[in-house]
Amino acid sequence: MNTSNNHTGARPAPTRVRPFEITQKLPRLQKMVFGKQLAPTRERYDQLVDALWQGDEPMDTLLDWIMEGNARERRGMYDKAVKEGIDAVDNAPQPLKDFFALVDRDPDWLDRELLEEGVGVVQSLGEFGLYIMRDQALMVGYLLSGFNHALVATGALNKGASQRTGETLKWWMDCTEHGGMERFGEGFINTLHVRWVHSMVRRHLQTRKEWDNNEWGIPANQTDMVATYLAFGSVLLLGVRLGGVIITPHESRAVMHLWKYAGWLMGVEEKWLVDSEMEGFRLLRHTQATQSRPDWTSKELGEALSKEPFDRIYPWKNTFPRLHKLYLKYEYHSHLSLTRLFLSREQMSALGLPAWVLPWYPAMTTPLRIARGVYQRASRADKRTLEKNGREQQIYRMKAVFGEREHGIIQPDKNHPAHIG
Template sequence: MSKAQTSKSAQHPRSQGSQPTANRNVPHRVRPFEVTQKLPRLQRLAFGKALAPSRERYDQLVDALWQGDPPMDCLLDWMMAEDSRNRKAMYELALKEGINKVENAPTELKTFFAMVDQEPVWLDRELLEQGVSVVQSLGEFGLYIMRDQALMVGYLLSGFNHALVATGALNKGASQRTGETLKWWMDCTEHGGMERFGEGFINTLHVRWVHGMVRRHLQSRKEWDSNEWGIPANQTDMIATYLAFGSVLLLGVRLGGVIITPRESRAVMHLWKYAGWLMGVEEQWLVDSELEGFRLLRHTQATQSRPDWTSKELGQALSKEPFERVYPWKNKFPRLHKLYLKYEYHSHLSLTRLFLSREQMNALGLPDWVLPWYPAMTTPMRVARELYTRLGPVDRKKLERKGRKQQRYRMQAVFGERAHGIIKPDKNHPAHL
């Protein structure tokens, strides 16, 4: 199959779902099935053979590289057919104020919002809000794990990177990109944020629209090779993304000395299960447990190519992001501020080193001489704090408020003097309208 033929067929992922892998082009990014069965001894002992994908699961995830988000893709077919700016404005009005606010709303718009406005039968609002409480109580360490484990380690999976690079991520700057992601994360983890008109709900559907536009338009660009990567913003990559906010976060904070109870684990996973559903991840890929999520995340790695130049470019850019932060006291103590940013740069590298080998650090363009001194220094203090707060007469709500204050402070520093907001595609972005 030629590149042109592949790109043409990939533009309509809704029609691809039932085709078996054997009868379809397999993107070059996919690792051979036999390779995915070779697990490190420690992983095999800790998680069992199920950590390696079955042949059926492997084929499903390879197929999902050609599958998009049917509801959003259908909506975009209508939106882009004619008068796209006006139709986009109708979408924004329905999103922010409700479909009833759209005069003579078209069927396509009604159909989409009938789906997202109807809560899934499995949604437990009380459990979701508990998940929000857990995430807020993690404070700045939760942000460190998301940045230094989930995001940085994710750059090793180069099959995922190319859509990000094609959107101009390298030109935009790591600070802006990190800030936009952080703002969305904060909105989703605000109490009431995932209610119908909460900022988390609204911004998740905005990100879903951006993903749909990227999927629709990026394939027509010469830099996109469908033979190599499948379609942009595909189901497999969306699965890996939503699981990073749940299973990866929980694993990371546990390794850092934080106690997570089974109920708290389920609550955090439930929060991101709903976020994944709103993002367009299909029901079959939504999981309830931390272990189930970690196994599925490991299975998605079967479709990911080895680190390449994008891994190094993105990794180096993110590593230097702390130097762009601006804290409120910068002008009062400029030298101290500069020294503190150096400390943050090295502490982030140190935490990343806890999760990566020397070879992997090299693949990301990071110094391999770094030692995990930061987690070694701070983990005992977190363990002591956790034991005290769990066993002592500590107000958990007070701990949650303190943690949230830390998270807001860090987000403010990442944005600096820029306005706090999520992605707004510019003229060079595939989602620009």
């Protein structure tokens, strides 16, 4: 038993876990706003620590079957079933049938109308929604180094921040397209692709010398997957609110419902799926009890992401090359400024970011978003038009991030733990 982490659960706590007593010490402001529930109970703490040893049983069981035989052939059957349905696979083996009987069935709680409303809300956020995902969810997440080590071990630093950001953005865009989470939508298909990659990482990364289960738990574990899916819901909503966007309680529920389904499809166990923004924020705070302090991975990943804007390519680059270069510098500084809204100087330094940055960008733009939101609500602006305009902004930004590269999600190369030779 790892008594240094004071864990009383079923298995020893990996050394990345913070002691229970530390998790109970909340800043006064957080306690006033969110109450004592922001700190995990002993039961919740032990559950999340134990979840560091838990993967995705349905996907991991299917992967065991795939790897027992002709892996390339069986992987081909899996891909065909994902894209065309299980009935498209001739004489589909029982393990494949069992897995797709699970994911093809809508969970009892799924409300597709509410989910589509969530899609509309996310689209209407426009480019600011992307800014929050990048500068709060992704960047701030790098402070939690327990999650980082699996990312680094898959070659994230070698791939480059622009490619990694583009792949994440592409998946996010697919999930937030109307109809994207229908059975044959791109969001549904690509989520199952990511689920496969996670399972392969769990299987193969543990055999590499750079991975230590006793320190980090298993790769792509339940606790880290919970934190990931909540970043797309609760963190997004908190960030846009702080940036002046008006979100109604119903819109909040719709966005959370969208990512609840995405999390379920990703392989997060139902006991970790939440319905409300506040419930999600509390659970996210509880997962931080299992995260180690910032280390070298935080600095490497944070610094790389901060410089990602310099790799963007906008359609007018060749027409106005000097202006394009100047604009990329503006984007670099505006992203840093938005991140500074959420982080202290010490945290900025831990991410390899300049500590002297001030949150000038949110200070300048937040009043405009508040005024625009008030006007739109008062004038009852057409939601579809707002969604369309916001989506166009998001597509424009995504194309710039990819530049001249193909728009796609992760395809593991020979050095990636999820590669099949």
